[in-house]
Amino acid sequence: MSAAAAWVRRHPVLTFFVVFAIFPWVVPYKSLATQVLIYGLFALGFNLLYGYTGLLSFGAAAYWGLGAYGTGIALAKLKVTSLWLALGAGLGAAVLGGAVFGFFCLRRRGIYFAMLTLAFAQLLYFIGFHLSSWTGGDDGLRGIPQLTLGFPGFPVSLEKPLAFYYFCFVLVGLAVALLKRILDSPFGAVLQAIRENSDRAVACGYDIDRVKLLSFVFSAMFAGLAGALDALRLTVVPIESLYWTTSGQVVMMTLLGGAGTFFGPFVGATAFLVLEDRLSAFTESWPLVIGAIFSAFVLFLPRGIWGTIIGGFHGRQSA
Amino acid sequence: MPDVSLAALAAQVFTGLVLGGIFVLLAIGLSLIFGLMTVVNFSHGALYMLGAYFGYVLLTRTGSFTIALVLAPALVGALGLLVERFLIRPLYGRSPDDPLLLTFGLSLVVVETARLIWGKIGLPLDPPPALAGAVNLGFTYFPTYRLFVIAVTAVVLLALWLFLEKTNIGLLIRAASRDPLMVRALGFDVGRVWFIVFGIGTGLAGLAGILAGPMRGAYAEMGVTIIIESFVVVVVGGMGSLVGAVVSGLLIGQVVSLTTFFAPKLAEIVVFIFMAVILLLRPSGLFGEAGLLE
Numbered sequence: 001m002s003a004a005a006a007w008v009r010r011h012p013v014l015t016f017f018v019v020f021a022i023f024p025w026v027v028p029y030k031s032l033a034t035q036v037l038i039y040g041l042f043a044l045g046f047n048l049l050y051g052y053t054g055l056l057s058f059g060a061a062a063y064w065g066l067g068a069y070g071t072g073i074a075l076a077k078l079k080v081t082s083l084w085l086a087l088g089a090g091l092g093a094a095v096l097g098g099a100v101f102g103f104f105c106l107r108r109r110g111i112y113f114a115m116l117t118l119a120f121a122q123l124l125y126f127i128g129f130h131l132s133s134w135t136g137g138d139d140g141l142r143g144i145p146q147l148t149l150g151f152p153g154f155p156v157s158l159e160k161p162l163a164f165y166y167f168c169f170v171l172v173g174l175a176v177a178l179l180k181r182i183l184d185s186p187f188g189a190v191l192q193a194i195r196e197n198s199d200r201a202v203a204c205g206y207d208i209d210r211v212k213l214l215s216f217v218f219s220a221m222f223a224g225l226a227g228a229l230d231a232l233r234l235t236v237v238p239i240e241s242l243y244w245t246t247s248g249q250v251v252m253m254t255l256l257g258g259a260g261t262f263f264g265p266f267v268g269a270t271a272f273l274v275l276e277d278r279l280s281a282f283t284e285s286w287p288l289v290i291g292a293i294f295s296a297f298v299l300f301l302p303r304g305i306w307g308t309i310i311g312g313f314h315g316r317q318s319a
Numbered sequence: 320m321p322d323v324s325l326a327a328l329a330a331q332v333f334t335g336l337v338l339g340g341i342f343v344l345l346a347i348g349l350s351l352i353f354g355l356m357t358v359v360n361f362s363h364g365a366l367y368m369l370g371a372y373f374g375y376v377l378l379t380r381t382g383s384f385t386i387a388l389v390l391a392p393a394l395v396g397a398l399g400l401l402v403e404r405f406l407i408r409p410l411y412g413r414s415p416d417d418p419l420l421l422t423f424g425l426s427l428v429v430v431e432t433a434r435l436i437w438g439k440i441g442l443p444l445d446p447p448p449a450l451a452g453a454v455n456l457g458f459t460y461f462p463t464y465r466l467f468v469i470a471v472t473a474v475v476l477l478a479l480w481l482f483l484e485k486t487n488i489g490l491l492i493r494a495a496s497r498d499p500l501m502v503r504a505l506g507f508d509v510g511r512v513w514f515i516v517f518g519i520g521t522g523l524a525g526l527a528g529i530l531a532g533p534m535r536g537a538y539a540e541m542g543v544t545i546i547i548e549s550f551v552v553v554v555v556g557g558m559g560s561l562v563g564a565v566v567s568g569l570l571i572g573q574v575v576s577l578t579t580f581f582a583p584k585l586a587e588i589v590v591f592i593f594m595a596v597i598l599l600l601r602p603s604g605l606f607g608e609a610g611l612l613e
Binding site for chain 2: 022045056058084104107108110111112114115116118119120122123126127130244248252255285287290291292294295298299302
C-alpha cells in the first residue's frame with residue numbers, strides 16, 4: 001500500500017491519466033464519470049486556493065458560473081461556431097472575473113476574505129438573474145448547441161457520452177498537468193509558504209499580494225474551464241451555477257476528499273456525487289445527510305478521505 | 320422614476336429603519352460571537368429561520384404573541400448553547416476556518432430539517448390584533464407592527480448595551496474580547512464566557528427571526544439571503560465592532576429601502592456595490608480595527 005501510495009505521489013499526472021482512462025467502466029454509469037471529471041477540476045481549482053494557499057473562498061460559484069455563461073452565451077447568443085473559441089470565451093470571462101473580484105477580496109484576509117468572496121459571488125448571481133436577455137434569468141440559459149470539435153482535417157463529434165468524456169479527460173488532464181507544474185515551481189513553493197506563515201513569506205521578500213492574486217486567478221481559471229465544460233455537458237446553464245450553493249458544493253467536495261492533497265478534489269467529487277446520486281434516489285432531503293457527513297468530517301476527519309489515507313495538510317492558520 | 324412625494328419617501332425611510340433593525344440584530348449577534356471567539360457563525364441565518372418557525376409553533380399553540388416573542392429567541396439561544404458546547408468547542412485551537420466550515424454544514428442540516436418538519440411552502444405568522452392596523456404618523460400611514468419592530472430593536476439594543484457596560488458579566492465579556500489570555504490568568508473561565516456569548520448571539524438571531532415572521536412569513540430559505548447581507552453589514556461596520564454593526568446595519572437598511580423605491584431591480588445588488596466602495600475607501604470597515612484575526 002505504502003509503495004503504491006509513494007508511486008502515486010511521485011507521478012500524480014500519470015496516475016490521473018491511468019485512473020481516468022478506465023474510470024467510466026468503474027463507476028455505475030458513464031455520465032457520472034464525466035461529472036466527476038468536471039467537478040473534480042472545479043474542486044482542483046478551489047484546492048489550489050484553499051488547500052495550497054490557505055485562502056478559504058466561499059465564492060467559487062462566480063468563476064464556475066462565468067465560465068459556464070461565457071461559453072454558453074458565446075454559443076447560444078453570439079452563435080460562435082468554433083467550440084475552441086467558445087471555451088476560450090468562458091475561460092476569459094472567468095479569468096477576468098477572478099482578477100477583478102480577487103483584487104477586492106484580497107484587500108481583507110482570513111475570515112473576512114471568505115465573507116467577501118461569498119458576497120461578490122452573490123452580487124454576480126443577482127446580476128445574472130436580472131440580465132435575463134443574455135443569461136435567460138431564472139429559466140437558465142438554453143439553446144446551447146452540441147458542436148463537433150474542429151480539429152484541422154478531422155472533425156470529432158461530441159454527441160456520444162463517451163466521446164464527450166474523453167474530450168473532458170484530455171482537457172482536465174492538461175489542467176492537472178498544469179497544476180502539477182504550478183505546484184512544483186518556485187511560485188508554488190511561495191503559495192505553500194503563505195499558507196504556512198504569511199508574515200514569514202513577507203519577511204523573505206516575497207510580494208505575497210501579487211502571489212495571492214495570481215493564485216486566485218489560476219483558481220478562477222480552473223473553475224471557469226470546469227463551468228464551461230459543464231455548460232457543454234448539460235447544453236443549458238441553470239441560474240444556480242452562480243448561486244452560493246454551488247460554492248458550498250465545491251467546498252464540501254474538496255474537504256471530503258482532503259484539502260491540500262493532489263487527488264483529494266477528485267476523491268471528494270466522486271464521494272459527493274455518488275452520495276448525492278444514491279441518496280436523492282430515496283429522499284429529497286439528501287442535503288441533510290451530506291451536510292451532517294460534512295460536519296462530521298470537519299470535526300473528526302479534517303484531513304478528508306484521501307488526506308487520511310496518505311497524510312496531508314490540515315488546519316493551519318489561514319492568513 | 321416614480322412620483323416622489325415627500326410622504327412616500329418618508330415612509331420608505333421608516334421601512335428602511337425596520338429592515339435596518341433586523342440587520343442590526345443579526346449583525347450584532349455575529350459580531351459579538353466573532354469579536355470574542357473569532358468564530359464566524361455561518362448557521363446564523365438558519366437560526367434566524369428557526370426563530371420564525373418556533374414563533375409560528377408557539378403562536379399557534381398558545382395564541383399569545385408575547386409568549387412567542389420571548390420563548391422563541393430563548394429556544395434558539397438554548398440550541399445555540401448546545402451547538403457551542405458540542406460542535407464549536409472541539410474546534411478551539413484549530414484554524415478559524417474550521418468553525419465556519421462546520422456551521423456551514425450545520426446550516427444545511429437545519430434548513431433541510433425545517434423543510435421536512437414544516438414543509439416547503441412558507442407559513443404565515445399573524446401579528447397580534449393590537450399591532451395589526453396602521454398608525455397615522457402625520458405624513459403617512461405606517462403598519463403598527465413595523466413600528467413595534469423598531470421599538471423592540473431599540474429596547475433590546477439598549478438592554479444589551481446596559482448589560483455589557485454595567486454588569487459584571489458584561490465587564491468580563493468585554494475583557495475577554497480584548498485579552499482572553501489575561502482574563503484566564505486572572506482565574507476566570509473564558510470558556511464559560513464564550514458559551515454564554517454564543518447563546519446571546521444566537522438568541523438575537525432567533526429574535527430577529529420571530530420579529531421578521533409577521534412581515535415575511537416563515538420559510539426554510541428565509542435565512543439564506545439575509546445571512547449574506549448580514550455578513551456585508553458586519554464587514555462594512557468593522558468585524559467585532561458593536562457600534563459598527565449598529566451604524567452599518569441602519570445604513571444598509573436605508574440603502575436597500577431607498578434603492579427599492581427608486582430602482583427596484585438594483586435593490587439586491589446595491590448592498591454589494593456599497594460594500595465594494597467601503598472596502599476601497601476603508602478596508603477595515605467603518606469602525607473596524609485592522610488586524611483583528613487577519
